[in-house]
Amino acid sequence: MHVPQALPVRRCEAVKPTLPRGMERDGFVALVDAVASSLGIGAAAMMTFRTMIAATxxxxxxxxxxEPCCYLSQNEIAHKRGVTACRIREHEAALVRAGLIEKRTMANGARSGFSGCGVFFGVAIKRVDEFLSLRDEIEADRRAHARLRGQRSSHKRHLKGILCELIECQGQTAAVERIYQTFVEWPSGQALHRMxxxxxxxHxxxxxxxxxxxSQLLHEMHDRPLENERSHIQDTTQDSNQVICNDPVDTRSVGKPTRMITDKPQPDGSVHCMEKQDEAASEAHKSKFIQNLGSxxxxxxxxxEMKMWLDIERQKRGRLDFHSFVIAGQKRLPELGIHPSAWEEAVGLLDEDAAMLCVLITDAKVADPEVTILSAGAYLRGMVRLSGLVL
Incomplete structure (x- = not known):
């Protein structure tokens, strides 16, 4: 009787993790570097990670x-890094906790390519999709942070201009003093980066x-229609070339309003100081152009889409002023796919009200079905740079 032989059992070998199509080793390292801080990995441990992965x-x-593996011993890695082997052990422990490496060593901790023992990177490769999503979140937060810093900067410039006019017209009233005291406690621009x-x-x-x-206090003081209000976007924007020129103030003092508002030391002199006369006249001319357009x-x-943001600002303020357009324009930027640096460049080359106009024009062109714009950011930057050359 013929007895059939048992067929050999095929073992399913685990498929090793590989990078997605289009990503190479260096791109993988850059991806891990972008999310390292969110994983609790510091700069020193990340340097050790790069050193190990460079040996693969x-x-x-x-x-x-x-599977990609680093067979270098801790002493060899320490020599390449210029640190002690103890530091490398600390870094490896941190990388293991973060799920970026897996250590497979001999009983005595040795690593060898012949025995397949070392530091393996498959655990991190498996998480590429997770890291890509995390990087997108980090970039979105970074852009939101930059946009908020830009808006705070706009608030600061606008409020300085309002305070200057309030002090000029009303003097140091209790209401103005309360606003000023809160204003001087605002964190510096550098401190914003650490928030x-x-x-x-x-904030x-x-x-x-x-x-x-x-702004509402100033509007009540003027008691006239908004369309006739002067723009307060630029603290250098005035109806004449008058500027406040006093010594820097000791912020602990009260009752000396005109020297509280300056960002930097100003020369001694009267309030009719005529320095930088041409520049001030140019700023005033541009602001009058914006003013004549009317809200x-x-x-x-x-x-x-821009009107939606403006309606939100109108609801907050009870009316539209030019600062409303500045803030609405900044909030519209991410929806257009424009990086906050484009706004910073626009304000640096032009001024805030002209930068706002460029954003409004770009937004209107994008919304026009008869106009094809491949990149709203490139369009805005091109307009800003051309305007800067003309001015």
Missing amino acids: RPSAFKRGPD SLEELQN EAEAEALTISA DRLYGLCSE
């Missing part, structure tokens, strides 16, 4: 039977509320 074969990340996104969001909202409060006409030129 780039092709192992894409094809071949072997978390949530902290910055709260920007408080700064906007204070600016709106001051209603500007609003009519905007896209429906």
Whole structure:
């Protein structure tokens, strides 16, 4: 009787993790570097990660039977890094906790390519999709942080201009003093970079509320229609060449308003100081151009999406002023796919009200079905640079 032989059992070998199509080893390292801080990995441990992964074969990340592995001993890695082996052990422990490496060593801790023992990177390669999503979140937060810093900067410039006029017209009243005292406690621009996104969001909202409060106080003082108001976007923008020229103030003092508002030391002299006369006249001329357009006409030129942001600003303020257009324009930038650096460049080359006009024009062109714009950011930057040359 014929007894059939048992067929050999085929073992399912685990498929080694590989990078997605289009990503090489160096791109993988750049990806890990972008998310390292969110994983709790510091700069020193990341340097050790780079040193170990540089000892692997780039092709192992894409094809071949072997998982990418670093066989260097801790002493060899320490020598390459210029640190002690103890520091390398600390870094490796941190990388293991973060899920970036897996250590497979002999009983005595030795590593060898012959025995397949060392530091393996498959655990991190498996997480590429997770890291890509995390990088996108980090970049979105970074852009939001930059946009909020820009808005706070706009609030600061606008509020300084309002305070100057309030002090000039009213003197140091109790209401003005309260606004000023809160204003001087605002964190510096450098301090903003150290804030978390949530902290910055709260501060920007408080700064906007204070600016709106001051603007309403000024509006009540003028008691005239908004369309006739002077733009307060630029603190250098005045109806004449008058500028405040006093010594820097001791912020602990009260009752000396005119020297509180300056950002930098000004020369001694009267309030009719005529230095930088041409520059001030140019700024005043541009602001009058914006003023003559009027808020209603500007609003009519905007896209429906921009009008939505302006309606939000109108609801906050009870009316539209030119600062509303500046803030609405900055909030529209991410929806257009424009990096905050484009706004910073526009303000640096032109001024804030002209930069706002460029954003409004770019937004209107994008919304026009008869106009094809491949990159709103490139269009805005080109317009700003051309305007800067003309001016």
